[in-house]
Amino acid sequence: MTTPPRHEPESPRDLVGIGIGPCNLSLAALAHPLAELDAVFYEQRPGFEWHPGLLIEDASVQVPFLADLVTLADPTSPWSFLNYLRTRERLFPFYFGERFHMRRAEYDAYCRWVSQHLPGLRFGHQVDAVRWNPERDVFEVDFTQLDADGEAEALGRTYTRNIVLGVGTVPYVPDPLKPLVEAPGVPVVHAADYLDHRAALLAAGHVTVVGSGQSGAEIFLDLLRHRPAGREKLHWIGRTEAFAPMEYSKLGLEHFTPDHTRYFHALAEPVRDRLVAAQWQLHKGVDSGTLAAIHDELYRRTLDGGWPDAVLTPGVRVRTAGRIAATRVELHLEHVQQGSRSRLATDAVVLATGYRERPLDHILAGLDPYVRRDSKERPRIDEEFRFVLDPSVTGSLYAQNAELHTHGVGAPDLGLAAWRSASILNSLTGKEPYPLPARTAFTTFGLDEPGSRVPTAREGKRLTPLAD
Secondary structure, eight states: OOOOOOOOTTSOBSEEEEOOSHHHHHHHHHHTTOTTOOEEEEESSSSOOSOGGGOOTTOBOSSOTTSSSSTTTOTTOTTSHHHHHHHTTOHHHHHHHTOSSOBHHHHHHHHHHHHHHOTTEEETEEEEEEEEETTTTEEEEEEEEEOTTSOEEEEEEEEESEEEEOOOEEEOOOGGGHHHHHSTTOOEEEGGGTGGGHHHHHHSSOEEEEOOSHHHHHHHHHHHHTSOTTOOOEEEEOSSSSOOBOOOOTTGGGGGSHHHHHHHHTSOHHHHHHHHHHTHHHHSSBOHHHHHHHHHHHHHTTTTSSOOSEEEEOSEEEEEEEEETTTEEEEEEEETTTOOEEEEEESEEEEOOOEEEOOOTTTTGGGGGGBOBOTTSOBOBOTTSBBOBOTTOOSEEEESSOOHHHHOTTTTOGGGHHHHHHHHHHHHHTSOSSOOOSOOOSOOOOTTOOGGGSOOOOOOOOOOOOOO
């Protein structure tokens, strides 16, 4: 383990990362061996957490273990998942288990291992404001150091030439259901908090799961497995026209390559917006194994005759919602295709309604005059993941998982995290500490893609004949 050089408080750093989720943790891991790079990362939480409310038993990450924090940019990194297994003396069990996809809880444990050993991470530090100082040609980053209870302990400021935003996403609650979530005593929770309320949900008389994506499927399956046969009392509804499987064909997965990311970025803004909406099944569908497990569990409950008391209805949206007495909820539903409406009374609701990019207005308020925006007032982000800023700003502001509108469905995908981190470090250093492949997909996504990206065939190495 190398020790970072001592930092002088008034000297500008090379890089400040805001937020420590998987994306910025990947960046920190790949930045670690670059001894000349003075970098620090701030996170307001006391330690690393990755969707703790969804670490359901047996739930798997939907990308192969090679999509760890570093491997697809540097397979020799000490921060790889395989090295984590080696340090835990679990490499042989993983090898014999023949698992290409790691458990979700294991991915969380791996990331926590990296975060606990990697220098330059500052947990319990809340970033309050970012400004550009034109006199010094640096960014000013104000932060509050928090104590173990999350209370303010000290104020600080650091200076940096470059910033990387990796503040992640926040749970999304549809407007009709916000009053129910915010009301005390009403059993309506977002999927992000599922495990914290799991015991109460299992004890509820009737439970409704809203949302037809992976989280909704996993939660419905978990509730189904732990409720008595014949008395399941479960509803699963979602807006999509079907409980659709995620696109997982080999050529379909090439939408999560650097090739497609570059292609998408070059498209016109209106085309990009239409494409993101049309490609929902690439990243919002349900793993086919989870759908199969749900069907198997439902089928198992028919073996003694009768059908399980579970209703699965796609193509349904929640129009409004209200309370019945003090402890029940009434959902007003509309079937999108039929145009019919009905009411559903339930004792508890789980909102598997996904996540949205965390708003950046508060953090970036001091930079707002410098940020260039598109026709929908979203930040413009260039091909190298930099916010397009006024030319007077000589530093760079990079985005991590906040560029869906400019870089496409691969933005939140864990499989592109290491490549994006390496791209940022190559751009930031002006060097190429991480050589990246010129071509990553068999698919050619456009007609005018430059041929220079297609590597030429390599000649075999000439061998020297052995002497007799």
